[in-house]
Amino acid sequence: xxxxxxxxxxxxxxxGAMVMLFAFGYWMLKPSDDEQMKKYLIYFNxxxxxxxxxxxxxxxxxxxxxxxxxxxxxxxTQQVEVLVEIRKTTPIxxxxxxxxxxxxxxGLTYIxxxxxxxxxxxxxxxxxxxxxxxxSVPSFFENIENSIGNLNVELLKTLQxxxxxxxxxxxxxxxxxxKTSGDVMQKIDRLIDDKTIANMHKTAQSVAAIxxxxxxxxxxxxxxVENTIKWEDGIDSSFIxxxxxxxxxDAKMQSMAQSFSExxxxxxxxxxxxxxxxxxxxxxxxxxSSTLESLQKSPSDLLYKKTKExxxxxxxx
Amino acid sequence: xxxxxxxxxxxxxxxxxxxxxxxxxxxxEIAPVKTEQHKSYLKDATLRxxxxxxxxxxxxxxxxxxxxxxxxxxxxxxxxxxRPVELIESAILNxxxxxxxxxxxxxxxxxxxxxxxxxxxxxxxxxxFDTEEKKAFVVVDxxxxxxxxxxxxxxxxxxxxxxxxxxxxxxxxxxxxLQEALGQVVEQMSRWLQEAVQ
Numbered sequence: 001x002x003x004x005x006x007x008x009x010x011x012x013x014x015x016g017a018m019v020m021l022f023a024f025g026y027w028m029l030k031p032s033d034d035e036q037m038k039k040y041l042i043y044f045n046x047x048x049x050x051x052x053x054x055x056x057x058x059x060x061x062x063x064x065x066x067x068x069x070x071x072x073x074x075x076x077t078q079q080v081e082v083l084v085e086i087r088k089t090t091p092i093x094x095x096x097x098x099x100x101x102x103x104x105x106x107g108l109t110y111i112x113x114x115x116x117x118x119x120x121x122x123x124x125x126x127x128x129x130x131x132x133x134x135x136s137v138p139s140f141f142e143n144i145e146n147s148i149g150n151l152n153v154e155l156l157k158t159l160q161x162x163x164x165x166x167x168x169x170x171x172x173x174x175x176x177x178x179k180t181s182g183d184v185m186q187k188i189d190r191l192i193d194d195k196t197i198a199n200m201h202k203t204a205q206s207v208a209a210i211x212x213x214x215x216x217x218x219x220x221x222x223x224x225v226e227n228t229i230k231w232e233d234g235i236d237s238s239f240i241x242x243x244x245x246x247x248x249x250d251a252k253m254q255s256m257a258q259s260f261s262e263x264x265x266x267x268x269x270x271x272x273x274x275x276x277x278x279x280x281x282x283x284x285x286x287x288x289s290s291t292l293e294s295l296q297k298s299p300s301d302l303l304y305k306k307t308k309e310x311x312x313x314x315x316x317x
Numbered sequence: 318x319x320x321x322x323x324x325x326x327x328x329x330x331x332x333x334x335x336x337x338x339x340x341x342x343x344x345x346e347i348a349p350v351k352t353e354q355h356k357s358y359l360k361d362a363t364l365r366x367x368x369x370x371x372x373x374x375x376x377x378x379x380x381x382x383x384x385x386x387x388x389x390x391x392x393x394x395x396x397x398x399x400r401p402v403e404l405i406e407s408a409i410l411n412x413x414x415x416x417x418x419x420x421x422x423x424x425x426x427x428x429x430x431x432x433x434x435x436x437x438x439x440x441x442x443x444x445x446f447d448t449e450e451k452k453a454f455v456v457v458d459x460x461x462x463x464x465x466x467x468x469x470x471x472x473x474x475x476x477x478x479x480x481x482x483x484x485x486x487x488x489x490x491x492x493x494x495l496q497e498a499l500g501q502v503v504e505q506m507s508r509w510l511q512e513a514v515q
Contacts (some may be wrong), residue, residue, distance in 0.1 A: 269428055314485065317395075
């Protein structure tokens with residue numbers, strides 16, 4: 001028996017094994033996909049209903065990451081703290097903002113990132129922060145909710161101002177004015193009667209009597225004018241307040257109109273997507289229906305094709 | 318119990334052992350439409366081409382033919398690469414683009430705002446045989462509707478019908494003749510679009 005060892009073969013084998021070991025080590029230690037991701041924090045001041053762990057994070061509609069944790073902010077319980085993981089290659093800068101967006105009619109929500117300025121500096125972690133914080137903006141539904149809330153407040157203010165206008169003092173002033181006016185009218189009425197009689201019988205005396213009556217009326221008229229001016233001043237301030245309220249309401253209405261316009265665009269986009277999906281579903285239904293129909297005619301075709309094919313003109317078996 | 322499982326497995330594998338001859342797959346290649354004002358567009362507007370509507374037999378990949386007694390069959394060894402409605406939509410898009418009637422021509426999926434909408438209904442796209450199945454012809458029949466996108470009112474509508482004899486009474490002859498007939502229809506459509514917007 002020849003037990004001579006071939007040292008060259010052994011050496012080559014050992015060298016080969018070492019090369020494979022190094023290759024395996026490099027493969028194990030090379031950066032994985034997880035290490036290509038970066039974590040960011042987002043604080044939302046609204047409900048994150050529909051947002052779950054693993055929900056997508058999109059940048060201008062492109063999926064760039066996912067939600068990895070959701071919890072209430074311990075420092076401010078009105079806020080929800082969302083920890084997300086985003087690809088390092090995503091251009092997150094200081095103008096990047098996060099918005100909760102509904103995912104069609106499914107009730108699910110995802111985070112949509114947008115930025116207003118492309119050339120802004122890249123977002124970095126600030127002192128005291130565990131991760132860089134991306135600012136959040138209210139979602140579409142939050143905007144509508146706020147607009148309706150503000151509208152309610154403005155309406156309440158209007159009602160209060162109107163109530164102030166019809167206050168007890170103003171009503172008293174109005175009543176006094178009306179009473180004074182009534183007195184004046186009665187006096188004028190009497191004056192006219194006297195005047196008629198005087199015109200008929202004593203023309204010259206009448207003129208003198210009228211003048212005398214007018215002299216007595218003048219103080220009353222002065223008083224009435226003063227009261228009217230006071231009343232006008234009161235009503236003027238109320239009208240200014242009402243005008244301010246309406247201007248504020250107009251701004252809110254414009255904001256709502258803008259929100260509705262954005263919503264209209266979103267719905268149009270959704271409608272196109274839905275139409276495409278329905279078309280694909282229709283094709284699928286037609287194919288499924290055709291397959292089921294052929295199986296209904298011959299159930300054994302499911303395993304063994306027993307139905308004899310009808311060849312078309314020019315076709316051969 | 319083990320014997321039962323083995324038997325079931327053998328029965329299923331027995332079904333998989335059957336083989337069938339391959340199917341020939343056909344598509345359509347429509348030549349670009351050439352018009353007089355090919356270099357500049359006629360209307361500075363966007364046309365949206367909506368998907369073609371049709372009955373369900375034109376929404377499958379089966380290549381149907383019709384016998385003289387109105388019996389409808391599909392070829393067993395031949396089929397379309399795409400559904401006929403998709404092939405026709407693509408041909409309409411190409412023709413509308415190359416005819417240079419509109420500045421932009423977009424399919425529905427782009428979601429772009431448009432001033433005009435082109436809707437179409439596929440009435441027939443089929444091969445017909447005589448009683449002895451020796452001779453065949455094809456028919457392409459499509460209705461077109463040009464709509465104003467702002468008020469959705471029809472500006473113009475037109476139906477184009479094209480009939481061609483098949484060079485051979487089989488699937489290959491059918492696809493070749495259908496291609497020629499469809500090319501003729503989309504060319505007529507381009508001319509009609511030009512007249513409709515002027």
